[in-house]
Amino acid sequence: MADENGNGALQQFKDGVLSDNPVLVQLLGMCPTLAITNSVENALVMGAAASFVVICSNMITSLLRPLIHPHVRILIFTLTIATFVTLADRFLAANMYKVSKQLGAFIPLIIVNCMIICRAEVCAIKSGPLKSFCDACGIGIGFTMALVILGVVREILGNGTLLNYRIMPEAFYGTHEWVIMVLPPGAFLVLGIVIGVSNFIRQDKAGGAA
Amino acid sequence: MSDTDSASPTSQPPPKSEPPREFLVGSAPHMALGRSTPSVMFDVVLAMVPLLIAAIVLYRGWAVILTITTVAACLLTEAIFNACRKQSQSSLLDGSAIVTGMILAFSLPPKLPLYMAVIGGVVAIGLGKAVFGGLGQNLFNPAMVGRAFLMACFPVAMTTWAQPGDLATVGSVDAVTKATPLAAAKFGSDVVPITKDLFLGNVSGSLGEASALACLIGGIYLLLRGTANWRAPLGMLVAVVLFAGIAHQLAPDRYQGVLFYLNSGALMFGMFFIVTDYVGAPLTPIGRLLFGFGAGILVMIIRLFGGYPEGVMYSVLIMNALTPLIERWTVPEPFGGKVAAA
Numbered sequence: 001m002a003d004e005n006g007n008g009a010l011q012q013f014k015d016g017v018l019s020d021n022p023v024l025v026q027l028l029g030m031c032p033t034l035a036i037t038n039s040v041e042n043a044l045v046m047g048a049a050a051s052f053v054v055i056c057s058n059m060i061t062s063l064l065r066p067l068i069h070p071h072v073r074i075l076i077f078t079l080t081i082a083t084f085v086t087l088a089d090r091f092l093a094a095n096m097y098k099v100s101k102q103l104g105a106f107i108p109l110i111i112v113n114c115m116i117i118c119r120a121e122v123c124a125i126k127s128g129p130l131k132s133f134c135d136a137c138g139i140g141i142g143f144t145m146a147l148v149i150l151g152v153v154r155e156i157l158g159n160g161t162l163l164n165y166r167i168m169p170e171a172f173y174g175t176h177e178w179v180i181m182v183l184p185p186g187a188f189l190v191l192g193i194v195i196g197v198s199n200f201i202r203q204d205k206a207g208g209a210a
Numbered sequence: 211m212s213d214t215d216s217a218s219p220t221s222q223p224p225p226k227s228e229p230p231r232e233f234l235v236g237s238a239p240h241m242a243l244g245r246s247t248p249s250v251m252f253d254v255v256l257a258m259v260p261l262l263i264a265a266i267v268l269y270r271g272w273a274v275i276l277t278i279t280t281v282a283a284c285l286l287t288e289a290i291f292n293a294c295r296k297q298s299q300s301s302l303l304d305g306s307a308i309v310t311g312m313i314l315a316f317s318l319p320p321k322l323p324l325y326m327a328v329i330g331g332v333v334a335i336g337l338g339k340a341v342f343g344g345l346g347q348n349l350f351n352p353a354m355v356g357r358a359f360l361m362a363c364f365p366v367a368m369t370t371w372a373q374p375g376d377l378a379t380v381g382s383v384d385a386v387t388k389a390t391p392l393a394a395a396k397f398g399s400d401v402v403p404i405t406k407d408l409f410l411g412n413v414s415g416s417l418g419e420a421s422a423l424a425c426l427i428g429g430i431y432l433l434l435r436g437t438a439n440w441r442a443p444l445g446m447l448v449a450v451v452l453f454a455g456i457a458h459q460l461a462p463d464r465y466q467g468v469l470f471y472l473n474s475g476a477l478m479f480g481m482f483f484i485v486t487d488y489v490g491a492p493l494t495p496i497g498r499l500l501f502g503f504g505a506g507i508l509v510m511i512i513r514l515f516g517g518y519p520e521g522v523m524y525s526v527l528i529m530n531a532l533t534p535l536i537e538r539w540t541v542p543e544p545f546g547g548k549v550a551a552a
Binding site: 175176180185196 | 294323337341359362363364365366367
């Protein structure tokens with residue numbers, strides 16, 4: 001976790017992607033992770049939107065931090081986040097209408113994504129803009145990476161496609177798709193397996209199951 | 211947090227001082243059951259031999275290939291998980307993976323594509339058992355977890371039933387598929403077979419469930435040997451007989467008779483081999499009766515009112531989930547009076 005003065009901006013970035021990965025380690029932002037990872041396209045767009053929001057809100061929070069009274073900080077965080085989520089939501093609706101329809105309520109729901117408010121509380125409110133920026137970038141990339149991993153597995157097995165291109169042998173289509181993978185249980189199963197594998201890999205580093 | 215801990219990944223932690231040895235003193239009488247996990251599992255395998263024979267008579271080589279495939283997949287998965295956990299491979303020899311593989315094979319359509327059977331075996335052992343900590347730790351019946359996964363994954367392949375005696379590959383032009391008796395009774399798509407065919411097994415369905423007679427032979431062997439407790443099967447039998455009897459009395463033209471529901475589908479197989487599973491079922495005597503009774507009621511609800519023609523798998527999984535609750539309700543009163551609640 002980010003301590004107040006210790007590690008530098010670069011370390012903060014690396015932690016966000018790997019050892020503090022919001023999805024695979026902190027288990028934050030589970031709602032979009034489970035709901036929209038049935039295709040890589042959705043995962044990428046959701047990851048980009050959430051990254052945009054976390055970067056902007058972290059920057060604003062960091063710049064405003066001398067002015068924010070501790071008692072009202074959660075309110076300020078939420079308003080800042082909501083502003084950028086609205087921006088992202090309108091941008092997607094205007095430019096990527098189809099994807100925006102597919103993601104539905106999950107773009108507005110970025111407002112309540114605990115991963116973003118966590119960064120404001122843990123990092124941005126205590127650190128300067130550079131560190132907050134790197135932190136947000138790391139978290140955003142880590143989030144997108146985890147979503148895309150889930151999306152790749154679920155889309156290939158569930159639909160036989162990758163970014164909507166058919167990549168499996170022709171005999172696969174019709175009756176051999178793993179229907180469960182595009183359904184909610186598939187999200188839980190793949191997420192569990194991916195977290196298990198990532199824990200298995202990290203075991204040497206962290207010493208014991210994390 | 212990784213910075214401090216990763217400093218010395220190679221150095222071993224200092225050996226812990228040996229814990230003080232505990233001598234457990236128990237009061238007499240000391241009774242040894244003389245049964246071990248392998249002997250229990252071997253009994254179950256032996257009891258499934260009549261089913262395998264029936265399946266071979268009906269489906270020839272398909273039965274052997276499917277059974278060997280799922281058993282091999284289960285054993286291999288068990289071995290891989292043991293290796294990942296750096297545990298000894300001794301759990302391969304206790305036979306539990308073989309039993310899981312056989313039950314899974316017997317609950318699959320006879321001509322299921324083999325790679326699907328492999329997936330079923332991997333899921334059964336991997337997600338059904340190993341992730342919970344291995345034998346005895348699993349919440350749900352592993353074979354049923356594997357089958358439920360396949361059912362959700364490949365709904366078409368899992369409901370394509372070959373006609374007994376027909377040796378062509380499913381999907382080829384001359385393959386004959388046939389509705390199962392339960393589906394025929396439910397959706398009216400085919401002629402409902404007579405009960406004698408159901409009892410002997412000349413009907414389409416999953417590999418091991420076709421012949422009620424074979425299930426009965428294996429099941430009675432298990433009950434006589436004491437390997438399977440009689441309470442859960444009895445509960446299930448009573449529930450099904452009551453439910454089917456009442457339904458048939460109320461609407462004889464819509465619902466078949468009691469014997470039809472007893473002999474068709476996976477009921478006999480489930481009654482003797484699935485609800486008698488040691489791990490997922492309650493330990494208390496009344497709990498076992500309730501477990502079987504609940505499973506029987508759910509089977510009949512799914513069969514008569516649900517979307518699927520057969521429901522043994524889902525009812526067992528649901529009852530598995532209810533097991534902790536049932537156990538809490540049915541704690542037996544010890545000799546000498548109730549123990550004050552802790």
